[in-house]
Amino acid sequence: MKHISLDDRYDLGQSRIFVNGAQAVVRLALMQHERDARSGLNTAGYISGYRGSPLGGLDQQLVQAEKFLAERSIIFQPGINEDLAATAIWGAQQAELRGHGKYDGVFGIWYGKGPGVDRSGDAFRHANHAGTSKHGGVIALMGDDHTCESSTSAHQSEFKFIDAMMPVMNPAGLQEVLDYGLYGWALSRYAGVWTGIKCVKDNIEQSASIDGSLERVNIVLPEDFEMPPGGLGIRRGDNVLEKEARAYEYKIPAALAFIRANALDRVILEGGGAPKIGIIASGKSYLDTEEALDLLGIQGPRAAALGVKFYKLGVTWPLEPEGAARFASGLETVLVVEEKRSLIETQLKELLYGRRGAPAIVGKQDEKGAPLLPSHGALNPVQIALALGERLLARGNDEELRGRMGELERIAARAAALPGIVERVPYFCAGCPHSTSTIVPEGAHAYAGIGCHYMAQWMDRATEGFTHMGAEGANWIGEAPFSKQGHVFQNIGDGTYVHSGALAIRAAIAAGTTMTFKILFNDAVAMTGGQGLDGELTVPQLARQMSADGAARVVVVAEDPSKYPRGADFPSGVAIHHRDELDAVQRELQKVSGVSVLIYDQICSAELRRRRRRGTAEEPPRRVVINEMVCEGCGDCGVQSNCVAIVPVETEFGRKRAIDQTACNKDYSCLKGFCPSFVTVSGGALRGKDGEGARDLPRLPDISGLPAPEMPDLSRPYSMVITGVGGTGVITVGVLVGMAAHMENKGAGVIDMSGLAQKGGAVAVHIRVGEHPGDIKSVRVSAAGADLVLGCDLVVAASDSVLGLVQEGVTTVVANDHEFMTGDFTRQRDLTMPM
Numbered sequence: 001m002k003h004i005s006l007d008d009r010y011d012l013g014q015s016r017i018f019v020n021g022a023q024a025v026v027r028l029a030l031m032q033h034e035r036d037a038r039s040g041l042n043t044a045g046y047i048s049g050y051r052g053s054p055l056g057g058l059d060q061q062l063v064q065a066e067k068f069l070a071e072r073s074i075i076f077q078p079g080i081n082e083d084l085a086a087t088a089i090w091g092a093q094q095a096e097l098r099g100h101g102k103y104d105g106v107f108g109i110w111y112g113k114g115p116g117v118d119r120s121g122d123a124f125r126h127a128n129h130a131g132t133s134k135h136g137g138v139i140a141l142m143g144d145d146h147t148c149e150s151s152t153s154a155h156q157s158e159f160k161f162i163d164a165m166m167p168v169m170n171p172a173g174l175q176e177v178l179d180y181g182l183y184g185w186a187l188s189r190y191a192g193v194w195t196g197i198k199c200v201k202d203n204i205e206q207s208a209s210i211d212g213s214l215e216r217v218n219i220v221l222p223e224d225f226e227m228p229p230g231g232l233g234i235r236r237g238d239n240v241l242e243k244e245a246r247a248y249e250y251k252i253p254a255a256l257a258f259i260r261a262n263a264l265d266r267v268i269l270e271g272g273g274a275p276k277i278g279i280i281a282s283g284k285s286y287l288d289t290e291e292a293l294d295l296l297g298i299q300g301p302r303a304a305a306l307g308v309k310f311y312k313l314g315v316t317w318p319l320e321p322e323g324a325a326r327f328a329s330g331l332e333t334v335l336v337v338e339e340k341r342s343l344i345e346t347q348l349k350e351l352l353y354g355r356r357g358a359p360a361i362v363g364k365q366d367e368k369g370a371p372l373l374p375s376h377g378a379l380n381p382v383q384i385a386l387a388l389g390e391r392l393l394a395r396g397n398d399e400e401l402r403g404r405m406g407e408l409e410r411i412a413a414r415a416a417a418l419p420g421i422v423e424r425v426p427y428f429c430a431g432c433p434h435s436t437s438t439i440v441p442e443g444a445h446a447y448a449g450i451g452c453h454y455m456a457q458w459m460d461r462a463t464e465g466f467t468h469m470g471a472e473g474a475n476w477i478g479e480a481p482f483s484k485q486g487h488v489f490q491n492i493g494d495g496t497y498v499h500s501g502a503l504a505i506r507a508a509i510a511a512g513t514t515m516t517f518k519i520l521f522n523d524a525v526a527m528t529g530g531q532g533l534d535g536e537l538t539v540p541q542l543a544r545q546m547s548a549d550g551a552a553r554v555v556v557v558a559e560d561p562s563k564y565p566r567g568a569d570f571p572s573g574v575a576i577h578h579r580d581e582l583d584a585v586q587r588e589l590q591k592v593s594g595v596s597v598l599i600y601d602q603i604c605s606a607e608l609r610r611r612r613r614r615g616t617a618e619e620p621p622r623r624v625v626i627n628e629m630v631c632e633g634c635g636d637c638g639v640q641s642n643c644v645a646i647v648p649v650e651t652e653f654g655r656k657r658a659i660d661q662t663a664c665n666k667d668y669s670c671l672k673g674f675c676p677s678f679v680t681v682s683g684g685a686l687r688g689k690d691g692e693g694a695r696d697l698p699r700l701p702d703i704s705g706l707p708a709p710e711m712p713d714l715s716r717p718y719s720m721v722i723t724g725v726g727g728t729g730v731i732t733v734g735v736l737v738g739m740a741a742h743m744e745n746k747g748a749g750v751i752d753m754s755g756l757a758q759k760g761g762a763v764a765v766h767i768r769v770g771e772h773p774g775d776i777k778s779v780r781v782s783a784a785g786a787d788l789v790l791g792c793d794l795v796v797a798a799s800d801s802v803l804g805l806v807q808e809g810v811t812t813v814v815a816n817d818h819e820f821m822t823g824d825f826t827r828q829r830d831l832t833m834p835m
Contacts, residue, residue: 004743010068015213016773018742020735021054021204022061024174025109025141026068027212028181032107033072034214035182041135044103045074046092048085050499051531052113053150054205055143059531073103080534081470081499082116083123086140090127093136093234105135107185110194113143114155115469119500124164128194129243131234131251137188139181140166143199146339147378149753152450152466154376156340158316161196165247167255168196168317169264170283173749173779174208179217180314183262186219191254192232193247198316202284202780207735207750209742209773222257256320264314265323271309277391278327278359280344281337282313287778289337291381295782296389296404306392306401319347328352328359333391336363339379362391381782382412411784415804421834424725424795425458426761427823430645431665433559433602436579437520438463440489441587446518447476449501451493452604452759453520459642460827463491470500477511487590489516494542495525498533502545509550509595516589516596519546524607539601540569547571552594557582558601580672605665620666622682628656630677635829637678641670642826644760648819655830661686712787714746717770719781723802724792725820726754726763733790734765741769749779753801760823762796781805791815795822795833 008014009023012034019027029045036043051059062069062076069076079085089108095101112120124140132138142157158168167187169180177197184195228250259265271278281289289310293299298308311327313319316338328334328348336345345363352358366372372387373379389405392398428435438456440446440463448454448466456463467475473490480488492501497519505517521539525531539556546554548571556576558564564576577585579602589596611617626637633655638646645663649656657677659670671678712718720737724730734750741748747770754763766781784807791797794815806813817835825831 004739009212010065012212012214015211016209016742016745017212018207018209018739018748019174019212020057020207021174021177021199022058023065024177024210025058025111025181025204026061026065028178029074029107029109030068030072031178031212031214032182032185033074036104036107036135038214041104043073043105043107043135045069045072045107045109046089047074047076047109047111048079048088049109049111049141050079050082050085050113050116051525052116052143053145054199054201055111055113055141056150058111058141078534081119082110082112083120085112086110086120086123086127089138090123090130093127093130093133093138095136096133097234097236105133105137105189107136108138109141110138111141111143114145114151114153114157117142117155117157117160118468119470121160121163124161124166124194128164128166129240129247130238131192131232131243132188132194134189134231134233137185138194139184139188140194140196141199141204142196143204146200149201152454152468154340158196158198158343159341162317162343164194165252166194166196167191167252167259167315168198169314170198170316171203172283172286172312173203173777174206175210176314177203178210178212182217183219183264183314186262187255187258190221190232190258191251192234193251193255198283200284201753202287202751202778205752205754206779207738207748208776208779209738209746209748211773220261222254222261224260225254225257227254252318255315256318259315259320260322265320266312266314267309267327268312269303269308269310271307272304274307275309275330276307276332276395277388278309278311278331278334279337279388280311280313280324280327280334280348282316282344285337285339285379285384286312287780288379288381288782289384291778291782292385292388294777295381295385295408296392297400298388306398307395308388308392313344316343317347319344319351321351324348324351325355330357331359333360333362333367335388335391336361337373337379337384338363341375362387381778382408382415386412411807415783415800418800418803420800421798422795422822423799424760424762424793424822425824426455426726426759427458427644427826428452428455428642429605429665429759430643430660430663431605431608431667431669432642433522433600433605433667434520435642435667436582436669437518437557437600437602438491439582441583441590444487444489444586444590445485446489446491447472449490449492450496451491451520453491453493455759456491459823469496471504472496472501473508473513473515473517474504476515477508477513480513480515487514487516489518489586491518491520493525494519494521494523494533494537497542498535498537502549505546505551505595505597506549513595514593516586516592516598518598518600521599521601522604522607524604539564539599542599543574543597544569544571546597546599547574550595551597553589553592553596554599555585555589555597556599556601557585559603605667609665622666622668622680623661623684624659624664624666624668624670625661625679625681626657626659627677627679628658631656631675632677633657633829634675636673637670637675638826638829640673641667643667643670644821644823644826646670646826647821648825714769714771714775717747717768717775717777718787719785720767720769720788720790721781721786721802721805722765722767722790722792723796723799724763725796726759726761728792730763730765730792734767737767737769746771747773747776749776751779762793762799764796764802784810786811789813789815793820794818794835795820 786805
């Protein structure tokens with residue numbers, strides 16, 4: 001077995017690598033620089049954007065890879081928000097315009113999730129009309145959350161790129177993220193456009209063994225397009241209308257010529273001598289269609305016998321017309337498979353409209369106009385297989401196909417009928433400051449904001465309603481004149497404040513609105529991984545900004561007011577209170593006319609835990625324990641603290657309470673109640689199996705005598721699903737299995753279905769292992785397609801989404817029957833899990 005190192009992912013001398021999506025983007029930038037150097041170009045790179053799932057971990061990977069990037073003159077500079085980041089990248093394309101450039105060109109990467117694409121439309125339009133530098137180019141990564149796993153609305157962002165006239169590439173899997181990135185920069189340079197790359201969970205949040213060789217992609221420049229005078233790149237003194245005309249008359253035709261020359265759209269199945277049914281798909285939908293064909297047994301000669309032709313699009317806009325028309329010629333029906341709103345189907349209908357012998361085109365609707373493939377949620381292979389199989393059976397009876405269709409119909413019906421048992425809803429972490437900060441006085445109302453505190457809507461917090469990121473409070477500006485309610489509280493996180501929320505507060509002040517903004521200063525952007533605030537904002541600086549903007553009153557509530565001694569750099573009139581005084585402070589602010597600001601200062605509990613482990617934050621010497629002989633099981637401690645570290649203990653005297661010391665973050669809010677069962681211990685350490693100070697873990701059994709496992713047959717990929725709770729290592733297990741397969745030169749793909757798992761929510765890891773990397777197509781396990789379910793948490797394993805992957809007599813289920821309570825236990829003292 002060859003030596004494997006984690007640095008292989010960024011070693012350009014290594015071809016076969018195991019990476020996740022964020023690491024692939026880092027390697028992509030390194031590869032572009034090296035390819036330029038081999039072509040005699042001295043280029044640099046510039047990366048900017050704003051974090052958010054499914055691109056939430058990209059900035060962290062870029063920071064960790066700083067030494068590799070710096071060696072190649074690639075600068076990562078996170079944006080305060082997405083549109084400013086886009087404008088900065090536009091600026092990098094201007095570096096050589098006036099003869100002052102240090103390099104031959106600067107290639108750029110912009111990244112942002114769906115809402116960031118929305119807010120950056122004007123920046124994209126201006127930058128794309130202006131163009132790119134000859135040896136620079138820009139790719140824009142749009143992170144689309146199709147199923148709203150970690151967002152407040154589902155996304156489909158390519159239409160925003162189209163509005164700015166940016167070509168859109170849609171990778172199918174992680175390999176194509178790397179490939180299309182290189183093609184995207186080449187297209188950007190050739191046609192003078194920004195190139196959009198669609199990033200969804202199934203490509204950018206995947207880990208896989210892929211080919212990272214520099215020679216894999218061979219760029220071909222078109223021979224059937226004539227460049228206009230002056231080219232298509234960015235230029236000085238460009239007229240606005242001339243830029244628009246150039247985009248329509250030259251840039252899009254140049255992009256189409258590039259797509260043709262590099263065969264970015266290609267036929268996958270020829271369909272035999274006289275194909276009658278064609279399929280067009282792209283990106284994740286292509287992978288789902290491949291899976292659907294496998295479910296129907298349609299591959300190779302079988303596809304030719306049934307007359308099935310399959311066309312894969314690499315670029316979904318603009319649709320390259322020559323290849324698409326050639327594919328559709330002679331077909332009776334074309335099934336367009338795409339998630340969300342129709343993009344490919346609409347273009348294909350426009351292209352073929354009025355042509356003699358044009359096929360019937362179905363997708364979102366069938367031949368009679370009835371709904372076929374849904375425009376909401378996400379598609380799955382079974383839905384696609386049923387739509388395709390129905391059309392094949394309509395052309396002629398095929399017993400094998402009919403049998404497979406019957407089985408798929410049973411699988412679909414079973415999945416639709418699965419009963420919801422219990423849901424593991426994300427919750428505030430143990431010791432989370434939001435457990436206290438989101439409380440409002442009795443009778444008051446609060447609006448939610450974007451961030452972890454959004455989850456307050458799922459708790460007893462008198463909080464409901466929200467806006468998009470950065471508009472927190474602006475809804476009350478419009479509602480207040482027409483409401484009998486005279487005052488509301490508006491929660492807003494410090495990360496949102498820095499991103500764009502400060503302007504909403506200024507708008508409320510300008511409108512003379514009466515309300516209180518509760519700026520939850522947690523010193524970390526916890527929702528996406530604990531990144532520091534851009535610009536290193538401090539509480540005194542924030543108080544000065546709010547006072548200068550005209551807030552009627554500014555108050556600070558802190559977990560530890562002593563860290564702000566007399567003479568601290570606060571503006572005059574700003575009072576500092578302990579968090580125990582929160583209720584009284586809020587009641588006073590309700591009486592203030594105009595906009596008041598309450599800055600709630602307490603570090604994010606998850607980030608504090610990280611800092612303690614790194615030794616950059618002090619570990620408190622005091623622990624809280626519960627004497628179960630005294631505890632009466634009333635549950636008041638859970639109500640007072642809203643803390644998930646308080647767990648049930650079943651005793652001979654009934655249900656009592658205990659504190660899970662491995663989860664406790666030593667917030668001490670559980671002590672607010674009046675309960676004689678609580679005991680504090682100072683200076684002690686947890687008793688463990690290896691003596692004083694060891695973690696209180698049980699002794700593991702001796703497994704040395706266990707027989708070696710029987711390895712599965714990998715003639716087809718082996719499918720595994722691991723379920724659990726965020727933060728317990730389930731994702732790590734998936735990466736370990738994937739890396740192990742990679743080390744044995746097998747094919748491996750891993751996708752983390754995590755959403756808000758880091759906040760105690762559900763996580764499911766899908767893993768597929770094959771004999772060869774090329775055997776792995778769709779990594780997401782389809783309905784009834786799991787060979788193994790490893791249920792580290794039974795609640796998640798018994799969810800509809802996981803049970804739908806199980807097939808009786810085929811799937812092996814290994815489950816942990818430990819009762820791990822959901823967050824609802826904090827408020828429901830008698831809650832039990834239906835184990």
